[in-house]
Amino acid sequence: MMNLEQMLAQQAEIAAKQKEISAQVEKAHAEQSERTKAELKAKAAELVTQVLQLLDGTSEEITQYVAEDLTKALAERFPKKKKQAGRKVTGTKVAPKYRHGENEWTGRGLAPKWMVAELQAGRSKEDFLI
Secondary structure, three states: OOOHHHHHHHHHHHHHHHHHHHHHHHHHHHHHHHHHHHHHHHHHHHHHHHHHHHOOOOHHHHHHHHHHHHHHHHHHHOOOOOOOOOOOOOOOOOOOOEEEOOEEEOOOOOOOHHHHHHHHOOOOHHHHEO
């Protein structure tokens, strides 16, 4: 059997190996990422060259082509929201309930000045019912 010192030494060796392996893995990932970026840049350059050949290289045509393609891509990615069909809520006319000379009031909302003045003078709302 191993004694405690041997176990601790072995554990330290394992930790060191683990750090070394982790560093190698990170390095490999970074290298792969750089290779992927370089491959993507090369592919993009190739595609741009092909587009230029197809369009005979005039900048106006290229701009139009890219704008149309971008518009389509944006329309697919962000579709327009459909407007909900329905009746617009608007105010409706209500027949007047109270009348005093030429003045009329439906009884809704704040009382008009003429009604307030008449009520303060001692009259009641029932006196003005239509």
